[in-house]
Amino acid sequence: xxNTADIYDKHHERLQVCxxxxxxxxxxxxxxxxxxxxxxxxxxxxxxKAVSEAGDQRVLVVDAAGSTRVGVxxxxxxxxxxxxxxxxxxxxxxxxxxxxxxxxxxxxxxxGATARRSFQPTPGEFGVALSFGEVTIAPGDWIYADVDxxxxxxxxxxxxxDEEKAE
Numbered sequence: 001x002x003n004t005a006d007i008y009d010k011h012h013e014r015l016q017v018c019x020x021x022x023x024x025x026x027x028x029x030x031x032x033x034x035x036x037x038x039x040x041x042x043x044x045x046x047x048x049k050a051v052s053e054a055g056d057q058r059v060l061v062v063d064a065a066g067s068t069r070v071g072v073x074x075x076x077x078x079x080x081x082x083x084x085x086x087x088x089x090x091x092x093x094x095x096x097x098x099x100x101x102x103x104x105x106x107x108x109x110x111x112g113a114t115a116r117r118s119f120q121p122t123p124g125e126f127g128v129a130l131s132f133g134e135v136t137i138a139p140g141d142w143i144y145a146d147v148d149x150x151x152x153x154x155x156x157x158x159x160x161x162d163e164e165k166a167e
Contacts, residue, residue: 001030002030002032002144002146002159003146003148004144004145004146004148004149004150004151005148005149007144007151007157007159008149008151011153011157014153014154014157015151015152015153016134016135016136016151016152016153017134017135017149017150017151017152018132018133018134018135018149018150018151018152019133019134019135020092020111020132020133020150022090022109022110022111022150023109023110023111023112023113024107024108024109024147025095025098025101025102025108025109025110025113026078026088026089026101026102026104026105026106026107026108026109027102027103027104027105027106028087028088028105028106028107029107029146029147030107030145030146030147031059031087031088031106031107031143031145031146032059032087032088032142032143032144032145033057033058033059033087033088033142033143034056034057034058034059034140034141034142034143034156035058035059035060035061035137035138035139035140035141035142035143035152036050036055036058036059036060036061036126036127036139037060037061037062037063037126037127037128037129037130037137037138037139038050038060038061038062038063038124038125038126038128039062039063039065039124039125039128039130040062040063040064040072040093040122040124040125041064041065041067041122042064042067042069042070042072042118042120042122043070043072043118043120043121043122043124044071044072044073044074044077044117044118045118045121045122045124046122046123046124046126047060047062047072047073047077047089047124048077048080049124050062050124050126051073051077051078051080051081051084051086051089052080052084053084054084054085055081055084055085055086055087056085057085057086057087058086058087059086059087059088059089059090059107059143059145060081060086060088060089060090061089061090061092061130061137061143062089062090062091062092062093063092063093063130063131063132064091064092064093064094065092065093066092066093066111066132067093067094068093068094068111068112068114069094069114069116070093070094070114070116070117070118071093071094071095071096071097071113071114071115071116071117072091072093072094072095072118073089073091073095073096073101073108073110074095074096074097074100074101074117075096075097075100075101075104076097078095078097078100078101078104078106078108079104081106082104082105082106086106087106087107088106088107088108088109088143088145089106089107089108089109090108090109090110090143090145090150091108091109091110091111092111092130092132092133093110093111094110094111094112094113094114095108095110095112095113095114096113096114096115096116096117097113098113107145109145109150127139133150135150135152136152137152141153141154141155142154142155142156142157144157
C-alpha cells in the first residue's frame with residue numbers, strides 16, 4: 001500500500017495532481033496501474049464494453065464530462081471489472097449502486113452517486129487523452145490513487161520501503 005502524499009513529496013516534478021475532489025466508493029481505496037481511457041456522456045454501455053475486456057490490473061479512467069445526472073457504472077459493471085482484473089475505475093461523473101460497489105474488491109472513485117441510468121446507447125471514445133481537474137491523462141499513463149488524491153505519472157514510479165505504508 002502507498003500514500004499519495006509521500007509519492008508527491010519524492011516525485012512532485014514528475015507528477016500531475018487532479019484538483020477535483022473525488023469520493024471513494026470501492027472497497028480498495030488505494031490502487032494504481034496503467035491508464036486505459038474512455039470518454040462517454042451519460043451512457044454506461046461503453047463502460048460495460050471496457051470492463052468486459054481483460055483489465056490486467058489497469059485503471060479505467062472515464063471522462064463522463066462531469067455529469068451528475070446519469071450514473072455510468074453500477075454494481076453489475078463493477079463486479080465485471082473485478083472478475084476481469086481491473087485495479088480500479090475513476091469516473092469524472094457519477095455511479096449508481098454505491099453501497100453494493102462498496103463491498104467489491106476494486107478501487108472506484110467518482111464525483112458522486114445517483115439512481116438514474118441511461119437508456120440511449122452511445123459509442124464512447126476509447127483510447128483518447130482526457131482532461132479534467134487540471135490534469136491530462138493519456139492512455140498508458142500511470143495512475144496512483146488513494147483516499148487523498150489521484151496522481152498521474154508518464155510511467156511507473158519506483159518506491160523505497162520508506163515510502164510504502166503497511167496495510
